Amino acid sequence: xxxxxxxxxxxxxxxxxxxxxxxxxxxxxxxxxxxxxxxxxxxxxxxxxxxxxxxxxxxxxxxxxxxxxxxxxxxxxxxxxxxxxxxxxxxxxxxxxxxxxxxxxxxxxxxxxxxxxxxxxxxxxxxxxxxxxxxxxxxxxxxxxxxxxxxxxxxxxxxxxx
Amino acid sequence: xxxxxxxxxxxxxxxxxxxxxxxxxxxxxxxxxxxxxxxxxxxxxxxxxxxxxxxxxxxxxxxxxxxxxxxxxxxxxxxxxxxxxxxxxxxxxxxxxxxxxxxxxxxxxxxxxxxxxxxxxxxxxxxxxxxxxxxxxxxxxxxxxxxxxxxxxxxxxxxxxx
DNA sequence: TGTGAAAGAAAGTCCAT
DNA sequence: ATGGACTTTCTTTCACA
Numbered sequence: 001x002x003x004x005x006x007x008x009x010x011x012x013x014x015x016x017x018x019x020x021x022x023x024x025x026x027x028x029x030x031x032x033x034x035x036x037x038x039x040x041x042x043x044x045x046x047x048x049x050x051x052x053x054x055x056x057x058x059x060x061x062x063x064x065x066x067x068x069x070x071x072x073x074x075x076x077x078x079x080x081x082x083x084x085x086x087x088x089x090x091x092x093x094x095x096x097x098x099x100x101x102x103x104x105x106x107x108x109x110x111x112x113x114x115x116x117x118x119x120x121x122x123x124x125x126x127x128x129x130x131x132x133x134x135x136x137x138x139x140x141x142x143x144x145x146x147x148x149x150x151x152x153x154x155x156x157x158x159x160x161x162x
Numbered sequence: 163x164x165x166x167x168x169x170x171x172x173x174x175x176x177x178x179x180x181x182x183x184x185x186x187x188x189x190x191x192x193x194x195x196x197x198x199x200x201x202x203x204x205x206x207x208x209x210x211x212x213x214x215x216x217x218x219x220x221x222x223x224x225x226x227x228x229x230x231x232x233x234x235x236x237x238x239x240x241x242x243x244x245x246x247x248x249x250x251x252x253x254x255x256x257x258x259x260x261x262x263x264x265x266x267x268x269x270x271x272x273x274x275x276x277x278x279x280x281x282x283x284x285x286x287x288x289x290x291x292x293x294x295x296x297x298x299x300x301x302x303x304x305x306x307x308x309x310x311x312x313x314x315x316x317x318x319x320x321x322x323x324x
Numbered sequence: 325t326g327t328g329a330a331a332g333a334a335a336g337t338c339c340a341t
Numbered sequence: 342a343t344g345g346a347c348t349t350t351c352t353t354t355c356a357c358a
Contacts, residue, residue, distance in 0.1 A: 007226065015227070018220035022184045027351060039326055041353070052226045056218065058180035060314055064169065064214045065177070067314065072266065072273055074303070089309045101310035104234065106303040111234055115314065141236070141268040147251045148263035152222055152229065152277070189334065198344050203336070205342095327358075334351070341343080 007052065009156070010035060014043055015052065016154040022056040067097075067115040069122045070143040074108040078134045085109070091132060097125060108139070169214065171318070172197060176205055177214065178316040184218040194322065229259075229277040231284045232305040236270040240296045247271070253294060259287060270301070 007015070013033040017024055024032075030040035047053045062070065077084055085103075088110065092101045100113040116122035122142075130138050151159060169177070175195040179186055186194075192202035209215045224232065239246055247265075250272065254263045262275040278284035284304075292300050313321060 012227075015220065015222055019222055020219065022218040022220045025351065026353090035325090036327060037352070038328090038354080042325090050226075052223050054221045054223050056184040056220045057182065057313070058177065058184045058218045059216045060177055060181055061214050061216050062314060064212075065174075065314060066317060072264070092310055096312065096315040098310065099312050099314065100308070102234070103306040103309050104303040105306055107301060108303060110309065111303055111305075139269060141266040141270060141273060143273075144265040144267055146262070147265050147272065148254055148260065150258065150261050151219070152224060152227060152261065153258040155228060187334065188336095197342095199335075200337085200345090201343050325358100328356095330353105330355090332351105332353080334349105336347105336349075338345105338347080340345090 011043060011047060011052070012154050012157055014040070014047065016151075016157045016159060018044070018053065018056065019151045019154070020159055062115055066117050069116045069119055071114050071116075071122055071126070072141040072143065073110075073112040073114055073126065073129075074137075074139045074141075075110040075112065075129075075135060076108045076137040077110075078136045080109060084134050088132070088134065091129075095125070108137075173205060173209060173214070174316050174319055176202070176209065178313075178319045178321060180206070180215065180218065181313045181316070182321055224277055228279050231278045231281055233276050233278075233284055233288070234303040234305065235272075235274040235276055235288065235291075236299075236301045236303075237272040237274065237291075237297060238270045238299040239272075240298045242271060246296050250294070250296065253291075257287070270299075 010033050014029065017029055017032055026037050026041050026044070029044070030037040033040065044053070075088075077088060089101070092098050092110075092112065097116055098112050098114050102111045103109070104111050114122065114125060116125055126138065126140060129135060172195050176191065179191055179194055188199050188203050188206070191206070192199045195202065206215070237250075239250060251263070254260050254272075254274065259278055260274050260276050264273045265271070266273050276284065276287060278287055288300065288302060291297060
């Protein structure tokens with residue numbers, strides 16, 4: 001929206017650094033990208049306003065917060081008409097433990113990521129959803145572990161090794 | 163590992179705030195959770211060292227960086243022996259556009275999230291992988307859009323409305 | 325857009341509680 | 342573990358190239 005549409009080389013480096021460490025000091029960031037702090041601060045703000053930086057947030061350890069179980073869920077609805085889809089999205093929006101939901105194509109209509117304190121709790125969450133109107137099929141994929149979690153590759157910028 | 167194992171109420175509020183805004187000032191954060199800056203800073207550091215805060219990073223707009231296409235991929239291997247699994251994980255680790263990979267159970271062995279500049283590029287990435295040894299079956303689910311993306315619910319703490 | 329300087333604000337340290 | 346007072350360091354504004 002607001003701000004530069006074209007990201008220049010310095011912008012890309014700023015994005016790369018902020019993706020690595022979102023709490024980096026403007027000073028340090030400026031030094032790393034080769035400018036001084038004032039224009040660096042302006043660029044960061046522009047990148048935020050323009051939406052290139054969507055958010056800067058802490059990623060928490062879900063287990064430490066009592067969520068021991070994560071499951072991906074594929075959901076197929078009875079129909080793909082707008083009212084049915086919107087009703088489903090509204091139902092999902094109301095359940096705090098369905099953290100993410102993507103509209104997909106392929107062999108299902110939605111992909112969900114769901115967390116729960118334990119397997120029994122997860123089972124009950126999913127049973128409730130299987131009972132929703134217009135839900136034709138649910139397949140769930142319990143997460144055994146994370147094999148990879150990499151940052152978005154920034155064109156022309158290998159992540160700085162700290 | 164290091165630090166308090168038990169998160170107290172103030173810790174939970176800190177986590178909640180940092181999940182909302184990872185660049186919040188220590189001062190502001192301290193005021194929100196009802197303590198002064200010095201102990202607040204110590205708590206944040208402890209939470210980071212202990213791993214409760216895994217990272218604080220910028221979430222970038224993938225489209226603005228030239229990745230127009232996202233796909234989830236379910237992969238089933240020929241066998242689930244350790245060498246086969248580890249070889250697959252190593253292959254995934256080497257491909258920058260496979261951002262996330264989860265080891266799962268259910269009807270497949272891995273779930274991947276893959277990004278690409280366009281559909282043709284994505285097609286080629288996936289074709290390469292279908293050709294890998296020990297890959298029995300690939301099902302892909304192109305992402306049409308994000309329906310929901312919510313923070314992890316912190317027990318006893320409704321997210322602060324800014 | 326960029327820089328340097330200066331005011332203002334925040335982070336980080338120390339110590340008493 | 343906390344909070345007050347202090348020192349150091351950073352952020353932010355401004356004038357100007």
